[in-house]
Amino acid sequence: MIRLLVADDQALVRGAIVTLLGLEPDLDVVAEAGRGDEVLEVLRRHEIDVALLDVEMPGLDGIEVCRAMTAAGVPTRALIVTTFGRPGFVRRALEAGAGGFVVKDTPASELADAVRRVHAGERVVDGALAAESLIEGPNPLTPREQDVLRAALTGAPVSVVAAAVHLSEGTVRNHLSSAMAKTGTATRAEAANHARDRGWL
Amino acid sequence: MIRLLVADDQALVRGAIVTLLGLEPDLDVVAEAGRGDEVLEVLRRHEIDVALLDVEMPGLDGIEVCRAMTAAGVPTRALIVTTFGRPGFVRRALEAGAGGFVVKDTPASELADAVRRVHAGERVVDGALAAESLIEGPNPLTPREQDVLRAALTGAPVSVVAAAVHLSEGTVRNHLSSAMAKTGTATRAEAANHARDRGWL
DNA sequence: ACGTGCCCCTGACAGATGTCATGGTGAGGT
């Protein structure tokens, strides 16, 4: 009997996945979580074999949760389940110690199988996604460039971004300029979107 | 026995919702669809009482599907099920003839109930969301402003936007300027995000 | 007929933005 935790902020989706997996004879959903920061606490109270983690969650990102689990030496294996197949996410998830990475548009029938394989110690990653994250290469942005792009995501003017990151406006423009060069874009907004879409932020 | 159609592009979520609703004794999931443009065709082949429609779908947007159903005079009632509770979506969905509007972070247990109430002819709308869409008021943007903002969402420079909408650069800047005034923002990127977040595009 | 609102355009101007040259710091590798 494989004991599961399901973490997803959308209650409807979470509930649906729970009932879906509950129908499998060898799977047992022991706990649920609606926020990333709840997961670690729940893991201490219950004995869990595999944790299904959504990436988009309030409190703590699914990948961060995964990293925290690895750091804490929890024996539970993590399976990332996400809406967006951003290439950068796969890389970060695996580096964070995830046992698998599944996109939400894979057939429902395959989910239980993925859970079993992750529990068995396999690394389960969507093939197309794995290939994409390989050709895409690693995140080319320096930490500061990421900070600046994150702050620029809203479309705020340089002055606001500079204040948010505690840098001079000139420095911000230099970072943006170099990020635009790396992403092959012409404006900070394009660069920010480009980076977000690849999971670089 | 209420006959259902479930339309959602994410196979995992769709499958999960299908099994969830399938457990209810009075509900019967007759058909599924992964694209908006499949829905109308499926409705012709099957007799459906209530259609659960996701908003974010390839081919045809859930709200567009709803509008098409109303226009075609299909007897099926529509229940919009979406991730994002954008105020503008509620308004547009109801104007398109939707019987209900449910956000994906409502408890799973309430979904079946919402389906039954929509089938009974009630209008089911999340209370908080309804209030928000009322205080928010209707979409203040003119059609052209919406076009321009849509093209500006990527962060492309004015020259590209102008080419995309077949307008002069000056006109585009005027439309952007007026959109920024209406949204109370300072840059086109902020205005575009603001409008998107409210379902105005 | 008239006003009103949306549409499209022009031209001009201040200010924001992106680029470039340049320089100094500190961490890490050879």
Next chain:
DNA sequence: ACCTCACCATGACATCTGTCAGGGGCACGT
């Protein structure tokens, strides 16, 4: 010690943006 690279900063420049003041056209309701 030296080089490299990320980092922070400055100042100057060409260009892009956002604003404002015009203009004309069209559809609408009064």
